Amino acid sequence: MDGYDPASLLKAATTLREGELVVFPTETVYGLGADAFNPIAVAKIFELKKRPHFDPLIVHIAHMQSVEKLVLNVPAQARRLMERFWPGPLTIIMEKQGMVPDIVTAGLKTVGVRMPSHPVALALIKALGRPVAAPSANPFGYMSPTKAGHVARMFADRVPLILDGGPSTHGIESTVVSVRGDTVYVHRYGAVPLEEIERVVGDLQEKEKGSICEAPGELPYHYAPHARLVIIRSQEDIRTSESGFLAFKNPEREPLSKHVRVLSAEGDLREAAAHFFSHLIELDQEGVDVIYAERVPEIGLGRAIMERLRKAAQKHTARA
Numbered sequence: 001m002d003g004y005d006p007a008s009l010l011k012a013a014t015t016l017r018e019g020e021l022v023v024f025p026t027e028t029v030y031g032l033g034a035d036a037f038n039p040i041a042v043a044k045i046f047e048l049k050k051r052p053h054f055d056p057l058i059v060h061i062a063h064m065q066s067v068e069k070l071v072l073n074v075p076a077q078a079r080r081l082m083e084r085f086w087p088g089p090l091t092i093i094m095e096k097q098g099m100v101p102d103i104v105t106a107g108l109k110t111v112g113v114r115m116p117s118h119p120v121a122l123a124l125i126k127a128l129g130r131p132v133a134a135p136s137a138n139p140f141g142y143m144s145p146t147k148a149g150h151v152a153r154m155f156a157d158r159v160p161l162i163l164d165g166g167p168s169t170h171g172i173e174s175t176v177v178s179v180r181g182d183t184v185y186v187h188r189y190g191a192v193p194l195e196e197i198e199r200v201v202g203d204l205q206e207k208e209k210g211s212i213c214e215a216p217g218e219l220p221y222h223y224a225p226h227a228r229l230v231i232i233r234s235q236e237d238i239r240t241s242e243s244g245f246l247a248f249k250n251p252e253r254e255p256l257s258k259h260v261r262v263l264s265a266e267g268d269l270r271e272a273a274a275h276f277f278s279h280l281i282e283l284d285q286e287g288v289d290v291i292y293a294e295r296v297p298e299i300g301l302g303r304a305i306m307e308r309l310r311k312a313a314q315k316h317t318a319r320a
């Protein structure tokens with residue numbers, strides 16, 4: 001359904017109110033939403049995605065005041081981040097209030113909150129009049145969809161309603177941080193580069209890798225295509241023509257692979273991030289056995305891209 005059509009929006013809000021799921025666009029990736037205060041509806045997200053129950057969901061809001069109903073208090077550093085980056089692709093983990101259902105936070109004492117900037121997402125949350133809990137709208141472990149058509153194919157006819165809001169502009173998920181006292185920890189690299197966050201709150205701490213209960217979603221692999229993914233330095237490392245090639249910029253020579261996607265002709269990281277999942281999903285849907293992905297520079301959004309590539313490559317190393 002056209003997400004910009006008021007009748008579709010109304011229908012989607014009613015669907016959420018009745019405890020059903022709605023797929024909606026955000027500026028990062030598409031989300032699979034449920035009324036955050038309806039635990040049975042939220043349970044349907046886990047069922048449909050086949051997502052483990054220990055992996056908490058992000059709660060999406062449309063008004064700054066809504067954060068007060070979800071968290072015990074807003075630390076000063078969190079307030080600065082909200083003022084600078086909301087609405088937008090930053091998720092902030094804070095101590096939750098008792099009202100937030102445990103299934104949303106996987107039993108944790110914290111909740112991740114974000115105010116998306118996509119007009120259709122904001123309109124949907126406002127029409128429902130309540131926060132919307134939503135993960136990315138992909139089956140667990142697969143790549144996040146950045147177009148309505150991706151979701152339709154991933155879930156076939158098992159999704160009740162999809163609001164189409166066009167391609168997601170950022171194309172990778174939100175950056176996830178938590179705030180404890182004055183310290184800000186990074187949980188996931190994403191659409192807001194760390195350099196920009198540090199300009200607002202000073203130095204960031206990497207979340208300790210061992211502290212898994214702090215971020216249950218930090219599984220060793222994630223975001224993976226069905227094809228085997230191999231990270232390469234240059235196109236010289238491609239071994240077979242029956243392969244996909246995810247190039248960072250325009251290749252200097254004709255690549256050996258028959259299936260080629262270029263993230264950004266001129267090597268612009270923002271453009272590369274915006275195309276990242278959609279190109280990878282499309283290469284995977286072309287049915288190749290192996291996808292060669294060219295490294296990107298690890299600065300700004302390049303870090304988020306490389307983190308996702310490494311996790312995707314890890315899946316096959318882990319299973320091999």
Ligand code: TXA
Pocket residue numbers: 026028029030031032055056057058089091093105108110111112114134135136137172173174175176187188214215216217218
């Ligand atoms: O851009 C996005 O963030 C998209 C759109 C739909 O908003 N959502 C998304 O959700 O990527 P999901 O569920 O695919 O990833 C959320 C990540 C997970 O790794 C989860 O473990 C982490 O955020 N997370 C959420 N709440 C948390 C909490 N209370 N403590 C630690 N990690 C949390």
Ligand code: MG
Pocket residue numbers: 135136144
């Ligand atoms: Mg996800």
